[in-house]
Amino acid sequence: MPTLSRYFVRSALIYLGIGFTLGGFILAAKGGGADARFWLWLPTHIVFLLNGWLIQLSMGVAYWILPRIHLSDRGRQGWAWGGFVAFQLGLLLTLGTILSLWVPEVQSLFAPGLLLQTLGVFFFAIHALPRIRPALVRAASAP
Amino acid sequence: MPTLTRWTIRAAMIYLLVGLAAGALYWANAQWSLSPILSSLNPTYIHILVVGWLTQLIFGVIYWMFPIIRKDNMRGDPRLAWAVFGLLNAGLLLRIGCEPWRSVTPNDLNGMGLVLSALLQVVAGYLLILVCWPRVRARAGTGGA
Ligand code: HEM
Numbered sequence: 001m002p003t004l005s006r007y008f009v010r011s012a013l014i015y016l017g018i019g020f021t022l023g024g025f026i027l028a029a030k031g032g033g034a035d036a037r038f039w040l041w042l043p044t045h046i047v048f049l050l051n052g053w054l055i056q057l058s059m060g061v062a063y064w065i066l067p068r069i070h071l072s073d074r075g076r077q078g079w080a081w082g083g084f085v086a087f088q089l090g091l092l093l094t095l096g097t098i099l100s101l102w103v104p105e106v107q108s109l110f111a112p113g114l115l116l117q118t119l120g121v122f123f124f125a126i127h128a129l130p131r132i133r134p135a136l137v138r139a140a141s142a143p
Numbered sequence: 144m145p146t147l148t149r150w151t152i153r154a155a156m157i158y159l160l161v162g163l164a165a166g167a168l169y170w171a172n173a174q175w176s177l178s179p180i181l182s183s184l185n186p187t188y189i190h191i192l193v194v195g196w197l198t199q200l201i202f203g204v205i206y207w208m209f210p211i212i213r214k215d216n217m218r219g220d221p222r223l224a225w226a227v228f229g230l231l232n233a234g235l236l237l238r239i240g241c242e243p244w245r246s247v248t249p250n251d252l253n254g255m256g257l258v259l260s261a262l263l264q265v266v267a268g269y270l271l272i273l274v275c276w277p278r279v280r281a282r283a284g285t286g287g288a
Contacts, residue, residue, distance in 0.1 A: 001210060001281060009279045013272045016198075020268030024261040027238070031245070031257025054197065 001064050004080055008060025015052025015091065019045055022098070040101055043110060047094050051117050056087065059124050066131035079127035087120030144207055147224050151203030154232060158195025162188050183243035194264070195235050202227060202271055209278035214285060219274055227270045234263030 022045040028034035069075040093113030100107040165188035172181035211217040241256030
């Protein structure tokens, strides 16, 4: 598994952990066992699990297993790394919104966070597009 | 395919069918007002799909296909992986039982059920990370210890 895929998948696992934790607090609040203010975390819960977990895992595995351009060459790697960086920055802004329970102003980080995550997926798509094609299987005897 | 993966994929397929059916009933009711009880299926049906189907399926496939740790310890301690399967499904089933029930008749029992469901699913999530983390590696480990 290439380095970038490892970074994507590890980050996905971390956001799964945080997303489940936030969901757990909200579910406990729904059951009357925790402070109702945890409901403020609902949008962050959704973004962490849909984007941080599911989308990041998809990008990590796609970078790993999509057909390569040539032998070990995965093509426009700069775009894939750029996508990773933008996505991480976006998730960090979303992470900041957890503090909105105590500092309501940080909720304003939510939309910029989502925009950066969208940009990250866009960059990644520029990388991945040429790799979405039939795999070229070379015969062992081919020149 | 390891036994655990077969169980997770089977369970995931059942959740997919149940989640799609529950979602269809919820939205059919929103359009045709069939029965007020059906409006309690949201957001339970969403979590049947995203936790029961997607997350569980992903877990089973990672467990099966990601690079192994070592030849003599391919996937880590299987008891941990089975604990993920047990806790995730117990937590989700508890939610499926208590969440719609609570939206119709809130009481202490379904409230406690939701708190317990939260705890079970969160612990399952942490164990899932523990099981999958060592499998995120450059290449399959070879040899023994
Ligand atoms: C991959 C996993 C998950 C995803 C993608 C996800 C996504 C979502 C989405 C989209 C909603 C909004 C539903 C709506 O407003 O109709 C939601 C709500 C919620 N989620 Fe999750 N979720 C996940 C896992 C969990 C887990 C593990 C828990 C608990 C431990 C949880 C607890 C909640 C709660 C309590 C709500 C609010 C329910 C309500 O509005 O009454 N979620 N989630």
